[in-house]
Amino acid sequence: MDLEPAQVADAEACGVSFRTATPAQVQRFSMQRKVFRVCGEAVLATRDGALFETAGTLERLIAEGGRQRRDLEAWRATRPALRVEAPAPPPPPPITVQRPARASAVVPEPRVARTAEPRRAPSRDVPRGERWQTAGAVRRGRLAQHWTSRRSD
Numbered sequence: 001m002d003l004e005p006a007q008v009a010d011a012e013a014c015g016v017s018f019r020t021a022t023p024a025q026v027q028r029f030s031m032q033r034k035v036f037r038v039c040g041e042a043v044l045a046t047r048d049g050a051l052f053e054t055a056g057t058l059e060r061l062i063a064e065g066g067r068q069r070r071d072l073e074a075w076r077a078t079r080p081a082l083r084v085e086a087p088a089p090p091p092p093p094p095i096t097v098q099r100p101a102r103a104s105a106v107v108p109e110p111r112v113a114r115t116a117e118p119r120r121a122p123s124r125d126v127p128r129g130e131r132w133q134t135a136g137a138v139r140r141g142r143l144a145q146h147w148t149s150r151r152s153d
Contacts, residue, residue, distance in 0.1 A: 001055050002037045010065030011045065011058060018043040 003011075008018065021035055021042040029044065033055040036043050036146050045053040051060070 001033070001058075005038075007062045008038055010069060012060045013065040013068055014061045015047050015051075016045050016053065016058070016061055017047070018045055
C-alpha cells in the first residue's frame with residue numbers, strides 16, 4: 001500500500017509512528033499486509049513500538065486522523081478571536097515603618113527541653129496490696145459526704 005504525505009500526517013495524529021523496514025522484515029511482513037511505501041521507501045507502522053499495524057487497521061487510523069484534522073480546522077474557523085491583554089503591573093510593595101527597638105525590652109529566656117521521664121501517680125498512704133480493699137468514698141476519704149453515711153432519724 002502506497003501512502004501519501006497527508007495520509008502519513010493523519011496517521012501520526014493518531015499516535016502512529018513509521019519505521020524503515022529492513023529487507024528481512026519486508027520479506028516476513030509482506031504477506032500480512034504490514035509493509036507500506038512512503039515516497040518509495042518500505043516502512044512499518046506501529047503505535048506502541050512492538051506490534052506492527054496491518055493495512056486495514058492503518059486505513060481506519062488514517063480516517064480517524066483526517067476526521068480530527070477537519071474538526072480542528074472547523075473549530076479554528078468558528079472560535080472567536082482571542083484578545084490578548086497585557087498583564088497588569090504588580091502592585092507596589094507595602095510601605096513598612098520600622099520602629100526603633102525599646103531599650104528595656106525583655107528578652108525571653110530560651111526554653112529548656114524537658115527530659116523524657118515517665119510520669120508516676122502520686123503515692124498514697126495505703127500500701128499497694130491493701131489499696132483496693134476499700135472502695136469509693138472510703139478510699140477517697142469522703143465517707144462523711146457519701147449518701148450511705150446519712151441517716152434519717
